[in-house]
Amino acid sequence: MRVARLHRTDIVQPDGRQVHLYGAFRPPPDDYHAPSMPNGIYQRRWNPLRREWVLVAASRQARTFLPDRAHCPLCPSRAAHSSEIPASHFEAAVFENRFPAMVPGRSSGGGCEVVVYTEEHEGSFATLSPSALDRLAEVWTDRYRELINRRDVRYVFIFENRGEEVGVTLHHPHGQIYAYPFMPPVAAVELRRQSACLQCRLIADELSGRRRVLINDGGIVAYVPGYARWPYEVHVTTRTHREALPSLPPAGRQGLLSAMQRVARAYDRLFAVPMPYMMAMHQAPAGRPSAQAHLHVEFYPVLRDQGKLKYLAGSESGAGVFINDTLAEESADRLRPLFD
Incomplete structure (x- = not known):
């Protein structure tokens, strides 16, 4: 229903x-x-x-x-x-x-x-x-x-x-x-550019290469970004430019959450345990619209392998530089068969 x-x-x-x-x-x-x-x-x-x-x-x-x-x-x-x-x-x-x-x-x-x-x-x-x-x-x-x-x-x-x-x-x-x-x-860093939407360009690049794409269905795209900071990090976004949830029709919102749920289910299958993760939804700020405000959701799973956590250690916490122990392309290949 x-x-x-x-x-x-x-x-x-x-x-x-x-x-x-x-x-x-x-x-x-x-x-x-x-x-x-x-x-x-x-x-x-x-x-x-x-x-x-x-x-x-x-x-x-x-x-x-x-x-x-x-x-x-x-x-x-x-x-x-x-x-x-x-x-x-x-x-x-x-x-x-x-x-x-x-x-x-x-x-x-x-x-x-x-x-x-x-x-x-x-x-x-x-x-x-x-x-x-x-x-x-x-x-x-x-x-x-x-x-x-x-x-x-x-x-x-x-x-x-x-x-x-x-x-x-x-x-x-x-x-x-x-x-x-x-x-x-x-959000401030993402939204500071005044030129054309960077998220739109990133989506086009991912769809043209397709190596890291996990979902491309009903106007929703999910992929492992090449610059992922977390092992098995996944981004879910609208293919066309939408600033926030109210910008989508009900069917579009349902499609977005359905794709998000498919990501969460794939995570639970990855190591056959409930995957601990953080999910972050990025939307338009208050006030004047920003050209960079493109609705997208980022998943940060914290298991890098069976029983092994990805910690934010000295480089990440002290210098702000992430070290990813996996290749985004290999992570996408491993996740893709787990999607229902």
Whole structure:
């Protein structure tokens, strides 16, 4: 079943944080008691040496750490267990993070949201049903559209961390959205060119060579970039120039997420274990459109081989120079047969 118009219900928790329930839901049990955001200091501090902002959020040290299923804060609420979700059943939910890196109205500015893909505790982005995947496409689009129009937001960053190896503290399938009040460095570098779209040229180059292409279907292209920093890094993008999720029709958004899911599934087959990865979605910033704003998604898997992690060591962390232990062409050859 394809998701058409997605109904959204907005709830304000006693501590002022907003919750958005997408699709059908049932009210929470009578004994529901909403969790409260702890007091904390939220700042952004300028590093004059690197000319970059550092976010300070010391209260995050107290965030929930790998709870068992019975105490999962992303599952539906039930008698004697009040989760972050004020519902005993839901399809998808978004809420303002109780342990954020940024808080609206504080000196840090911006905001942080948690996107709960499904009420099911087990599974991952790779195992979402077609209807749940289509729903998530509309949830992400709705959140981007709303956040990018806030006066205190310059850039909306949709991302997912998967696996304890990359610092995940909750196993329930979810992602996050950071609404930055400034341009983050990676986006600033990508968007600074004023000439024709570089992403469009890169896609054309990949399609002409085809050696590193994994998907070329329905206007969506996935490939291992020749300049990949991570072993088995994959980029997924629209073949034609689209600035952000709202620029795509619903079918285009569904096609994008379907391709993303195929990447995640291929990763899980690569070493026959759930692949830990980081997923980053790059979209247009607030304000005037940039010629370089071309919607694309980057996957950074952290396993370089069976049981071997790719670490960000001295060169990567201290000098900013990545060392990739694999050839992009060989990575593409190894991944391609794993796509369904």
